[in-house]
Amino acid sequence: MALFLSTAGTGSQAQQLKYVSGNSTWDADSLGNHRAVVQVPVSGPVARAVIEWRRKDNPANKEIIVIDARSNQRILNVKTESLSRETGTIYFEPVSGAGTYYIYYLPFHVQPGSNYPTAIYKKPNDRTAVAWTNKITSKPITAKIDYLESFNQLNSFYPMEVIATAKEVNALISKNKDQPYLIFPEDRLHPVKMEKDLPLRWILKGTGKTFTDTADRGENFSFQLGLFAASKDLHNVKLKFTDLKSSAGDVIPAKLISCLNTDGINWDNKILSKQVDINKNDIQSLWCLLDIPKNTNPATYRGTVTVTANGTAPVPVQINLVVSQKTAVNGGVNEPWKQTRLTWLNSSLGQKNDLIGPYIPLKINGNTISLLGRKLILGNDGMPAQIESFFTEEMTAIDQQARPLLASPFALIAEQTDGTALKWKTGKPTIRQVEPGEVIWTATNTSSKLQMDIKASLEFDGFVNYSVKLTALSDVNLKDIRMVIPFKKEVAEYMMGLNLKGGKIPADYKWKWDVAHKNQDGAWIGAVNAGIRFALKDEHYTRPLNTNFYLDKPLLLPSSWGNHDKGGIDIQQNALNTSVTNYSGAREMKAGDTLHYNFNLMITPFHTLNTGDQWATRYYHKYNNVDTIKATGATVVNIHHGTAINPYINYPFIAHDAMKNYIDSAHHLGLKVKIYNTVREVSNSAYELAPLRSLGHEVFSKGKGGGYAWLQEHLNADYIAAWYVPEVKDAAIINSGMSRWHNYYVEGMSWLVQNIGIDGIYLDDVAYDRTTMKRIKRVLTQNGHPGIIDLHSANQYNKRDGFNNSANLYMDHFPYLNRLWFGENFDYENNTQDFYLTEISGIPFGLMGEMLEGGGNPWRGMVYGMTNRMPWSANADPRPIWKTWDNFGIRQSRMIGYWVKNNPVKTTQQDVLATVYLKDKKALVAIASWAKEDTKVKLVIDWKALGIDPKKATLTAPAIKNFQTAQTIAANEEIIVKKGQGLMLIIE
Structure with missing residues (x-):
């Protein structure tokens, strides 16, 4: 594409400077994205080119590379003078005589193989021969500037980045x-x-x-x-x-x-x-x-x-x-x-808080609010007096038997310096149902020195949001303001968060705020079928960055709970309860001062397990020919970015015709197709990049700049460089958090559903809140579309991510997910079964998942109903296990996990676990070991619960490639289970 920019009458010589967008015909990663194409009219020792390049960068300390077009060889005899942002004068030896020469004026090099590269601009390196340098003083040949050329259209500076002098x-x-x-x-x-x-x-x-x-x-x-x-x-x-x-x-x-x-x-x-x-x-x-x-x-x-x-x-x-x-x-x-x-940036699409399946309308009965599988019972102070779960341990049904989570009501305690607590005078909460999926309530509690105003809401998925405003009615010195969550001891079985990986809850634990380094403001505590995730906030809360970027924009310390780092959380296990004390420490409040002790809760589980979908839906996580994918037995294809039909990260709108053709062909074969699309970062190919930058830091984060060359050359500074795909030279920048770009995202997903026919999205971590997730689920499921959402996360428990647990970090989104894929950098060999259950499997929240890193541990995965995805790990092909599932008929089975107290098959060793998949007079038993060495175990079988006559029963281990060899086992026989492995048995 050739363009002309007249400079006549602007103080420069009367000419037309030609700008050309190239066709990616040279090695930009060594020569740079910009060159001047010059003609040398006659042979001679020295040519002189004066380039009116009008650059916005400073060229003073950047190398100039001259290439002979005829031989494509670099010319070493090159000298420069008078390099400014406006013009540059370059002397070079025209080694091939008259003809074309290329002058590259922004050469750089990058670290190969990095997905977060930084382009380093090459500095001048004098390679000239002294004899040639001496010839410059003689009259050089005047080279004619044919045109300035960019590597491609995306890299062009013309016309809006061609500077005025x-x-x-x-x-x-x-x-x-x-x-x-x-x-x-x-x-x-x-x-x-x-x-x-x-x-x-x-x-x-x-x-x-x-x-x-x-x-x-x-x-x-x-x-x-x-x-x-x-x-x-x-x-x-x-x-x-x-x-x-x-x-x-x-x-x-x-x-x-x-x-x-x-x-x-x-x-x-x-x-x-x-x-x-x-x-x-x-x-x-x-x-x-x-x-x-x-x-x-x-x-x-x-x-x-x-x-x-x-x-x-x-x-x-x-x-x-x-x-x-x-x-x-x-x-x-x-x-x-x-x-x-x-206009999408100002969209309200999906904001109406309609119910989303499988959730049901909330119901109010006095101070009790009922939701799917759970109840929240309010005290007269407006705080939770009791929370009940009705989910069975198997997590596949909801029964009539309530399981209370609390040993006593929540309590917000204001303790004076003399050790006495202010006594709250309560009224009765005013409860109102604003729509089928949301109930709100208010309550005012007063004491002699403080007033507590509560505004709270419960949504249909189990999210509870509390705004608790404390106002000093007179000057008051306080030893502490704290909220105690008194869990019943048998419910507080597991915990994750507050600097702890998922596992059994400690009997005594103390935690302090450290927002500069740790993305921690709460935790999940509970059992498989009953739990609460709590998070402490104030009125200034904003969502921090995550996935490698937490330290660039960390949490703000809540002025109430944090109290200049005086606050913290103590967990203490007692005879009948486990108390979680969220304290804030000593402070003074003057009359009229206000503090916001806000918090939110997620009442878990969110819904029952959909085991049928887990067995029937099988992922192929790679762009490939649809016939090839169909032949594997997979049913859903995940298309990542950096592919032919989805080349640019989080901007799937450029190759949309190719994407539609691919999806149509997949649908013809009965396959579903989902695409990678998040808002954590956005591609430099986005058409709206300049308008978004005009909004300051509303959409894009503050940062130090750098990154790939395109970013440095066109954005200059004040951004955070993100993911880079070298195959398509796609360079992204990090978004700031919650902004109007999420409105665009929702509209964009709706457009893709309606016009391209996507069946859902694959999320690689999540850079938005639950409000946006609900909107996305609504537009993905519009007009009967399946709206499948699966979430992948790399392990967030590290320094760059702020030592948060992926499941805790993203729990707000769990009610709308179909599957988890945790994940990258998760250790499947050296973590406990409790870590698997809480941080990987999704089961305590009504979800199921799959493994990733190294293909996972197939034996351990099976006790949670997990395999891995094709063709992610060459050494962990899930098809042999899929075949075993199908031969057994697992889709019609009932999953009874090892965590279920009346599980009909157990082993004689605590660290060798068994999960049963039960059908009519037939069971598939998955056994996996967390023992430190090879272990001999026997099965403890409740034959009556299995519905199988032990006298007629057979126990066989079917042959499964890379999993186990075929064998027959007697019911009372000792089985050798290898360290870190296991087996699958069919009892019938």
Whole structure:
């Protein structure tokens, strides 16, 4: 693609500089992404090229590489002089005489094989021969600059990153010296990309008070106002729009026009209002959005947008919008390069809190709120007095027998310095059902010195959110403010969180806040069929970054619970209960002071196990030919990024035609297809990257910059470099957390369901909250679509991730997942069975999972119903186990885990466990060892519970490749179970 940028009349020589987007024809990772193509007209010892490259970087300490086009060899005799951002002079030896030469002026090198590479720009290295250098003083040959070429279109600087010279900028400012700022109206096809430099395009166009463009009826139209703070800082910049009117009197009302940078709808469906300030000499793009009604009559519509800033006179800009006779399809979102999807940033799609299956409407009976398989009973103070679970130990059914979780009610205790606790005077909570899936309540409790105001809610999945506001009615000195969660001892069996990996709960444990290093603010405590995840917050809580980036944006210490690091949590096991004391330590409160002791709870499990789906749904986790995949017996294909149909990370909108064709062919064979798509980071190929950057740090995190070359060359600084795929040169940057990009994400997923036919998403960790997860589940399951979601996580229990447990970190999302894939960097050999149960299997939460790292441990996995995925590990093919499942008929079986007290098959060793898959007069028994050495065990069988006559029973171990050899075993025979292994037996 060749483009011309005239420099006539700008103070440079009258010429047209040609810009070309290349076709990825050279090795950019050694030569760089940019070159000048020059012609040497005659032979001679020295050629001189003067390149008006207009660069926004500083070229002073960067190497210049010259290549002879004829031989493709590097020329070593190269000298430079007068290298500036505006021009560069290069002398070189034209070794092939007259002809074409390439001058690469941003060469770099990267560490090979890294998915988080940093491009290091090469420094000058003098390789010239002294004899040749002496020839430079003689008259060199003038080389002609044919054009400047970028590696491809994505790497091009043209036209919005081609800088104006200092002379050009000064002339423009001098011409408009009475203006505190200059306005450059710009169309949507030329997103503003530079914050510190004016583009030459604006010098050539000049400032403008008029904007004219064309759009279709029903189109999501946008345009920009580029503001250059030429003489002073600007504060509180705003835009005010008038109606757009045609000569016939038709009107596009002003209420349909907005500024993306100042106003919108946030991710939580709340009105967003932002203040825009511009530092002197900086440039800010203000994106204006207009969703043109479909019934708009074709005509030219005129109106104004007025720019205001504190202490400056309003400046109107005339808008002339020509609406064509054509009607845009779906707002024009199928042409995203026109920025038609920017309107998605203000979307409320999926925000209505409709019920999501399998959940049922909440029911209120006095102070008791019932939900699927659970009850929350409130005390008169508004705090939980009791929580009950009705899930069976097998986790496949809900019965009528309540299992209470608490030994006594929650208690928030304010202890004075003399050791006495303030006595709360309670009323009765006001409980209201706002919709089938949400109940809210309020309560006010008073004491002589403090007032406690509670606002709380329970949602249909078991999420409880408490806002607890304490107000000092008079000056008060306090020894402590603490909340005690008194678990029944038999319920508090397992724990994960607060710097502990999943396992048996300790009898005595103490924890302190350390937000700078640890992503820890709560824990899950419970049994397989009853538990609570609690997390401590305050009113300033924001979601931290995760997956290798926690230390870049950690938790904020809650001012209430943390109390300048005086707070912590003590866990103490007593005769009848296990108390969890969340304390905050001594403090003074003046009359009128307020503190927010907020917290949230997740009542587990969320639903019963869907064992049938676990046995029937088999994942193929790789892009491959659909016939090949079908032949393996897999039923669901996960398509990662970096593939032909999903090349760019978290931006699956560019190769969508190829994706649709692939999914259609998979559906024809009965396969389902899910794609990788999260919002943790976003590809540099995203069409909306420049508009998103114009929003400051609303979408993208603050950071040190760096990373792959494209990021350094086009984003300059102040970002966090993320995942890089070398095969497609896809470089991403980290998102900031919760933002309007989540609105875009929800709309994008809806579009993919409706237009491409995806069957769900594969999540590689989660960078959003449960509100967004609910919205995603709604759009994925719209109109009967399956909406399958599985979550992969690398083990978060490490320094970079803040020592959090993946299951604890993502538990808010568990109610909407279909399967877990934990995971990368999980140790399946050296962790206990309790770790498997709590952190990997998902079973205590109503989920099931699969293994990843090294293929997992197939014997141990089987006691949790887990295998691994094809074809992830060459040494751990799950097909032999799938075949055994099918031969047995596992889909019709009932899973009775080793954790079930009346499990009909046990072993004589505590660390050799057995799970039973029971059918009519037939059972598959999975046995796995956590013993430290090979162990002899016998089976302890309840024949009556199995429904099998022991006199007629046979015990056989079927042959399973890479798992076990065939054998027949007597019921009372000692079985040798190898260390870290096990076996599968069929009893019939």
